[in-house]
Amino acid sequence: MPHSPSGETVTSRALRVLATFSAQRRELTLSDLARLTGLPLTTTHRLVGELATWGALERDEQGLYRIGLRLWEIAALAPRSVGLREAALPFLEDLYEATHENVHLAVRDGDEALYVERISGRHAVSVVSRVGGRLPLHATGVGLVLLAYADVEVQERVMAGPLRRFTDRTVTSPPELRRLLAEVRRTRTAISPGYLENNALSVAAPVWGPAGDVVAALSIVVPISRAPGPFLPAVTAAARGVSRALGARL
Structure with a gap:
């Protein structure tokens, strides 16, 4: 599994993006996600794009990201x-x-x-x-x-x-x-x-x-x-x- 220069895996970084959302932070911009995760903006853009394509994140017309329904589908199987x-x-x-x-x-x-x-x-x-x-x-x-x-x-x-x-x-x-x-x-x-x-x-x-x-x-x-x-x-x-x-x- 690919690692960042710091040794962090892609999976760990993707999970860090998802963990940024909370009851108080339901919608975030790409810049918000980069700032809150501490990841470079380019890295955040790539990860968010992949997560959105899979359905873990959704992007509205204002460019705000929120948790996608695909995660709810998976969580409901617990x-x-x-x-x-x-x-x-x-x-x-x-x-x-x-x-x-x-x-x-x-x-x-x-x-x-x-x-x-x-x-x-x-x-x-x-x-x-x-x-x-x-x-x-x-x-x-x-x-x-x-x-x-x-x-x-x-x-x-x-x-x-x-x-x-x-x-x-x-x-x-x-x-x-x-x-x-x-x-x-x-x-x-x-x-x-x-x-x-x-x-x-x-x-x-x-x-x-x-x-x-x-x-x-x-x-x-x-x-x-x-x-x-x-x-x-x-x-x-x-x-x-x-x-x-x-x-x-x-």
């Missing part, structure tokens, strides 16, 4: 997402219809919660989550569930920090987080009142796979003024339904 989303969607829809609040489904990817599905209504509390977005494990309901059932090595790495503070309620003390994770395992639910956003409360529960491990987390996010108790049965029932659909023996 096994951790496809079977899980198909199994979970009926239960997520039922939970939404019963509450008309934000409903989330997330998996752990490294030290972050990756959101693979979200259903939200116009009148639901505003949240920062989005499908394909990532949020910290220690500051979200789904993240706390995923962290509570992660390997000890993962838990220790996260607690070694830094634990970012998002609000004055965010748990940033490792001993406090350790106690919170133990409570999540005891109750098989996580309640996150204002940890990520001051106006939102999350109630989450684990989704189990056929091997007896936690493969995802399901949550509902409501205004922080609401009491979590009434939502616990609905969230746990939905999570159990998804688990059974995946073949878990509960």
Whole structure:
């Protein structure tokens, strides 16, 4: 595989171009891409042209580049997402219809919660989550569930920090987080009142796979003024339904 003078492969440089895009940078000019990647403009032009020809990038009439649908097609084949989303969607829809609040489904990817599905209504509390977005494990309901059932090595790495503070309620003390994770395992639910956003409360529960491990987390996010108790049965029932659909023996 061809290498640049610095030893970087063409594949690495192409991936660097794609990684430049984010929720905050959805459309970029060629000059933006060269500046943000640190690649020469001529190299960026060639890479972007190849990526656009393949469909990984699209160029609009103003000359702005954005992520192409071909990448969405490929990403939709990811096994951790496809079977899980198909199994979970009926239960997520039922939970939404019963509450008309934000409903989330997330998996752990490294030290972050990756959101693979979200259903939200116009009148639901505003949240920062989005499908394909990532949020910290220690500051979200789904993240706390995923962290509570992660390997000890993962838990220790996260607690070694830094634990970012998002609000004055965010748990940033490792001993406090350790106690919170133990409570999540005891109750098989996580309640996150204002940890990520001051106006939102999350109630989450684990989704189990056929091997007896936690493969995802399901949550509902409501205004922080609401009491979590009434939502616990609905969230746990939905999570159990998804688990059974995946073949878990509960």
